[in-house]
Amino acid sequence: MTDPDPRTPALPVAVFADDAQALPTTALGQAAAAAATPNAVTPVLVIDQPQPGAVLFIDETPTAPAFTCSARIVGVMPDPTPNTAFNWTMTTVDTTARRVTCKALEEAPGLVGGQWTPSPDVRGGDVTITVTATVAGTTVTGKVGLKILGRNPDESAVRAFCQAVGGTQDGTNLILIARHETRFQQFDPATHLPKVNPTSDAGGIMQLLNPPASCEARWNWQQNVREAADLLTKKRAGAIGDLAPFRDAAGHFRSDRQWPNDQVLRYETLQRYAGGTYWDRDQDKKILIRNPGRRDAKGNWIPSGFISELGLPE
Structure with a gap:
């Protein structure tokens, strides 16, 4: 924090121009x-x-x-x-x-x-x-x-706050997002202005986009993390509802990967945070298939951009 130096000789300042940067x-x-x-x-x-x-x-x-x-x-x-x-x-x-x-x-x-x-x-x-x-x-x-x-916080402070806000469910997810999106930085180190994507206006340490970061979350990195945690909660709730028809009698999600429920839901939630969905839904067979839009012309699987960028195995 930098305050005006009380030792600086007082300058008479009045009737400023609109930009108010220099004394007329x-x-x-x-x-x-x-x-x-x-x-x-x-x-x-x-x-x-x-x-x-x-x-x-x-x-x-x-x-x-x-x-x-x-x-x-x-x-x-x-x-x-x-x-x-x-x-x-x-x-x-x-x-x-x-x-x-x-x-x-x-x-x-x-x-x-x-x-x-x-x-x-x-x-x-x-x-x-x-x-x-x-x-x-x-x-x-x-x-x-x-x-x-x-000024940017220390990485250790961001990690600790993400864990505290996200808890056992989303603490690690928030840390992964902050690391991937901005390397734990709220501000551009050169300008000290908030990090804002020049094409999408995604903003702050968690690069919030849809909905965008609030005015406070552009400057308050802790508020930025809180809003990201709220967004993950909402995305998870939507995923649970949309994927519910694809559970078997025992409550397990039917998928082409036969993954445990927590992984199926986690990947869907994280992909929704970034945009889109992780699972394509075969309504006839009632099975979840990793989005076929991510397969190449030979049918080979292409890892999800966001999930793989977070360093999660597929």
Whole structure:
């Protein structure tokens, strides 16, 4: 986690452009003029922290970055800041996926004294902090822009969390998916942005696609794993219902492989997670056949892409 350095000299920050990444010359001039001639010109609202263009990080645990916003009124004497009510907003916009834009808003109206410590969810993206105040009948506004990015957890932490969430039924499955899809990474190590498939928008450590990762799960790796676990549960329930007619009198699935029930159901569940089905259903013979679409022209079996990629035997 990276916080603004409190030792950094305060820069007067106000009346920012929409991208809020650099201090306009006009704002510098307004702040300087207000400070030089108090009570003679229109007051100016100055944001001292965070600094424009700051980059903060969601840490490995994951926890949102902690930082304090600081603003003051320039151009009025005595200084009205300690007794002035400030209205703060923090808007976070995430456009890492092509089809969906996530937007989060946190507000803190009427805070007296020019200080605010946001408590955002574990989400990242482009952040704009805006503050307004009214001084002697004049409304003044300041705006500053920064970014929140993410750091990857250790592989051991991901494995332990997958096992805890998935339990005996899906703990190993979640670990296999996380290893195969992203090598246990929620973020691109170079950009610190969420891993999103450029063609499908599959996102996060588990590459959730259908349904896609929620806005929180794009940035919170633990939420990404939770949603993957929920998806496996739903896929298993659908598989149980669809394959039920292919059980024999003893309750065993009839398949061309004569596999035990747990393997038949596991492979079907995992393949449904990735898309499609593992078993083709011969309704006449009431038998499950490994999807014939995966056989070559000579009838030889071609292992399922996803199942074999997970390292499971076929």
